[in-house]
Amino acid sequence: MQRFMPYSLNILVFLFTLLSSFQAVADISQKEREKTYSQLEVFANVLSILQDNYVEEIDTNDIIDGAIKGLLYTLDPHSAYLEPEGFNELQEETQGQFSGIGIEITIKDGILTIISPIEGTPAADADLRAHDIIVEIDGQKTKEMGAMEAIKKLRGPKGSEVSISVHRDGWPEPKNFNLVRDIIPLQSVKSFFIAPSLAYTRVTNFQSRTTSDYKKELRNLQKIGQIKGLILDLRNNPGGLLSQAVSLSDTFLNEGLIVSTRGRTEEQNMSFRAHMGEEAASVPLIVLVNEGSASASEIVAGALQAHKRAIIVGTQTFGKGSVQTIIPLPSGAGLRVTTARYYTPDGKSIQALGITPDVEVPYVAYQEAKTDDTKSGRIREADLPNHIEGNDEKDQASTLTQTEEIKQRLREDNQLRTALNILKSLNLYSEFQTIK
Known part of the structure; x- marks a missing residue:
């Protein structure tokens, strides 16, 4: 084992320095510190053995990066080691500028799970949903894949494609989605x-x-x-x-x-x-x-x-x-x-x-009613040919498109309808209280 010690010494110096930086902000007992140093020495010796005996020459930096990723992977789904590229992407994301498919993901019970799609992105347009499970990314299984690794695979240049396989409760088998990456909207x-x-x-x-x-x-x-x-x-x-x-x-x-x-x-x-x-x-x-x-x-x-x-x-x-x-x-x-x-x-x-x-209020998927207002007798004055225009009708014409969009949104979104009805009730109650 003596032949491995030069490597071990170098790695231990690095790891002990890293550990000391954490000890400056954490109360670690002497017994726990000695145990940690002993385990770090084991790691350093294993690395030295690999450097001398593995069938191919290994990249020490890659090995250490992988070890750090594994260390954080054992903690919780949100702790991660960010390589320089990933660290820069995270900073860009908080500034609202990155290219991808537009989903937030996490590791839940060891499974790559969607937290939420971001509105106006390829993921939202494809109707990906919270709690959907991503089974594969470009043919690669996501089992035991870290969240940061998955994010790296999902992101890419605008216009490039990524294929994902998704499982959802109620589906007999996963479905494949081919998504085209885009710039995620800056306006939140x-x-x-x-x-x-x-x-x-x-x-x-x-x-x-x-x-x-x-x-x-x-x-x-x-x-x-x-x-x-x-x-x-x-x-x-x-x-x-x-x-x-x-x-x-x-x-x-x-x-x-x-x-x-x-x-x-x-x-x-x-x-x-x-x-x-x-x-x-x-x-x-x-x-x-x-x-x-x-x-x-x-x-x-x-x-x-x-x-x-x-x-x-x-x-x-x-x-x-x-x-x-x-x-x-x-x-x-x-x-x-x-x-x-x-x-x-x-x-x-x-x-x-x-x-x-x-x-x-559980969300209920909208199903368009197959009725004809004309046949059912629901005709308004404005529907009659040659009707007399109201004073505000011409002014309202410029906002008609937006009004129709809002009406359509309310028809399709039962949760939004409920919120609006409650808000109207609160507003009406407030006006009654003012009158009193």
């Missing part, structure tokens, strides 16, 4: 008036400018008309930046705790509170969620629910309530490490539980 916020004085807003994910874009959308709506009620749609929103979840929640709250985090070390125990003065802090609010609402989306929904600031409508959320800290490494790579859990203002853990809606 959409808004319009869904009814007079009632606004619909949608946040598709939480990027670095989400809250500022959301406030801008509100100001643009207020230029069109008064906002007396809001719908915030967080369905199929896989999450994103914690800071943006906190600041968006703050938009609707004037005081109180928004979210807290609890970890092993004192610096991981943090609390985030609301501030006075946000423009949307008083209007009636409905928040739409579903099984594809995760992480940052759950923070927002949980905070607004706990403060009784909003009525949460939809289905149980995904339950991704852990905090990932990104630690850059000198090589240009990075570690994504789970360091804490999220807790709502009323002390409830989000992890693996999710947010339970106040009004549970």
